[in-house]
Structures are given as C-alpha cells and as structure tokens.
Amino acid sequence: MALMITAECINCDVCEPACPNQAISLGTEHYVIDPNLCTECVGHFDEPQCRLVCPVDCIPHDPAHSETREELQLKSQHLTNQ
Numbered sequence: 001m002a003l004m005i006t007a008e009c010i011n012c013d014v015c016e017p018a019c020p021n022q023a024i025s026l027g028t029e030h031y032v033i034d035p036n037l038c039t040e041c042v043g044h045f046d047e048p049q050c051r052l053v054c055p056v057d058c059i060p061h062d063p064a065h066s067e068t069r070e071e072l073q074l075k076s077q078h079l080t081n082q
Contacts, residue, residue, distance in 0.1 A: 002035035003048060004062035015050040015059070021079055024050060035065040042069060043076030 005015070009030035016024045016031060021044075023037035033050075040048045051059045067075070 001040070001061040001063070001067055002038040002065035003033050003040060003050065003059050004035075004065075005031045005033055005050075006058045006060065008056055008058035010056055012055060014053045014055070018049040018053045020044040020049070021076075033059075033062070035062060037079065038062075038065075039072045039076040039079065042072040043080065 005024070007030060011026070011030055016026070018024075019033075019038075020041060021037045021039055023034045023039075024031055025034070026032075048059070051057075
C-alpha cells in the first residue's frame with residue numbers, strides 16, 4: 001500500500017527530504033504523498049522513512065492504493081531504472 005499524509009500534518013518539513021523516491025511534496029494545506037511514487041521505502045530501507053521521522057504520526061497506509069510488498073518492489077525497480 002502507498003502511504004498518505006492526514007490533515008493532522010503540522011508541515012514540519014521533515015518527511016519530504018526523508019523520502020528516497022521524492023514522493024512527498026507540499027500540498028495546498030499540508031504535505032501529500034504521490035501514490036505513483038510511494039514504495040513505502042521498499043527497495044531502499046526496511047521501513048518507511050517518513051513514518052520514522054514524523055513527530056505527529058500522521059502517515060497511515062492509504063486504503064485507496066493497496067499494493068503487495070512484491071508490487072512495491074517492482075515499482076521501486078521501475079522508478080530506479082528510469
């Protein structure tokens with residue numbers, strides 16, 4: 001599953017540089033995650049770095065973008081081969 005950032009985001013700016021896929025950007029009200037770029041850090045780290053650094057724990061799984069670990073691995077390979 002891709003991750004998402006909820007409205008509890010305080011725009012602290014720590015998640016954006018932690019993302020190895022540059023999937024996080026500043027939205028109109030708070031940071032957002034592009035599900036086409038989010039691999040939950042599969043292929044880079046053992047766990048999502050944005051969730052590790054988030055001080056308010058506002059980055060749950062996005063139920064609208066369900067993916068298996070294998071699908072995330074394939075997406076990661078595709079993104080790094082471009």
